[in-house]
Amino acid sequence: MINVDIKKDTFWERNRKSGGYLFRRKATTVLLAICRFILLFGLCFLILQPVLNKISVSFMTEEDLFDPIIISIPVHFTTSNYTLAAEIMKYKEGFMNSLVISLTTSLVQIAMCTLVGYGFARFKFPLKKLWFAFVMLIILIPPQVISNSLFLSFRFFDIFGIVKMLNHGEALNLRGSIVPYYLMCMGCMGLKDGLYIYMIRQFFRNIPVDMEEAAYVDGCGMLRTFVTIMLPEAKPIITSCFLFSFVWQWTDGFYSRMFLGTTTLVSTSISRIVDSLGAYMQRILGVTVTISQAYSNCILSTGTLMVVGPVLILYLFAQRQFVESISSSGIKM
């Protein structure tokens, strides 16, 4: 009976009964929500603004860039910036190369990291702690530390002198070819592989062992158990590690520059785009021209958009996989 009475009371009446507590609580919640909205809106705007700026700049003609009245909406709408940037960057070729290389290296990387992560999560073997400490170590050691030595060892590639013997005493020059990078990926030493091993191991550890044991009892081998039972379970983490690997490979400059100096990739051509613009103009016009800073930056913005565009679309569709994986793997130290 009493319950029914309370429900009939208006907000203010209930407030009076509680001695003003209800109103105060309500007011604080609303105020907090407003503050939170302003803060988050500001921060989100902060992160998105450069992208939005680039989009608006990329549609402007050179004229618009110098017009002080025009800030974000172009008057002379044009898409010629995109055509020019595509031509300078050899976008089609670079896009295909980047796509093929990112896909294949990510595939190799994740396949290897899954194997290793599973090994660390499920088996007991001597010196396991030591090896796992090494996994942590490869997360910690910046690749720059070993880059110069790697550079030389791939410039003069040799496995215990075998190659030298076959190749008339000359070491193999593997620089500029993709082979060394595939080799490194196979050895789990590619871009951020330590992190993937760690995440995958963490995920496998959270899966109960019952199913595997049932499989063993039924006479299923270790490899077969892994492939037929554990792999389907681990699909979410593998997908997200693959996505990460793909995206980071797509924008990576370090490994690309070291191993693939000669191949056209979107990530390497974007970092050279301003210089390429100068060279291109000179070739077209036949004379040396100074390109205004505003215009070269406009081309740079356009190029950047073209590079991150595919990745951005991927993120829009697979946002959940990207974010959830990190929270679900339960990172602890």
Added chain:
Amino acid sequence: MEKKKKHKLVGLEKRKAIAGYCFIAPFIVGFLVFMIKPFFQSLYMSFTNVDLRAGNFSMSWCGIENYFFAIRKDASYVRLLTEELLRMVVYSFAIIVFSFFVSLILNQKFHGRALVRAVFFLPVILSSGVMLGLESNNQLVATLQQTVEEATASISVTDSLQEILRTAGVGTRAFEKVFEVIDNIYDVALASGIQIIIFLSGLQTIPRSMYEAADIEGCTAWESLWKVTFPMISSLFLVNWVYTVVDFCMRSDNQVIDKIQETMIEMQNYGAASAMTWIYFLIVITFVGITSLAISKGVYYGD
């Protein structure tokens, strides 16, 4: 030792151990060939003069000459190193504080939470690799930002706040650092995507009953932040700290790395480049070691 262990492992255990080694074999091989070997070779190279000739290269021992070159002779290395390290300390700290703060907000329930989370995570995708360096180079976008800033300058709260704090005259230099970080909040926000998600996942594992218990005992929200939330996710501070510092070292706009690359590729001075890398690496690793030891002292592991 080895024999003893082998004796212990029999039957299924032994088979499992072998299988385990088979599974991690790619890592072992890769680690030995592509990490350990170059690692020590690079260390060795830092003590030698590397001579690159057509078809081959030779190394001649020269002691600590390269280190001497890096520290005493090179015009900009030491300056860049100290600048970069100072920046690393300040920014890593700022990133941790910022991401903790943001994750606390994102942990509350409100509409559009998923959207905000997605936006905060966006920089992990967009400003990775080469993109980061381009961002700061782009003058045009910077000018646009400036225009927006100028238009709102007269109503800027931060400016007047800065003015007040400056004239107060207490700890001016510390304040200058804080102002610098606030002015570059964009950089901080860009670098804290992963950290926010890690904190957020930690916050979501704290059982609600703990807060309820604290509430019943008369704990205010502020107190429960420090007495419940903070200890429960303190181990994540360690993870995030290490991740942030390491991530900072690998950023593509890192000037020390640029300097090293320049020494290596343009000046062809591999020995000096190795020495520079090693100095940088040793300082960073010591820094990470000491700070994480200090943090781990304060970590609450529960039970």
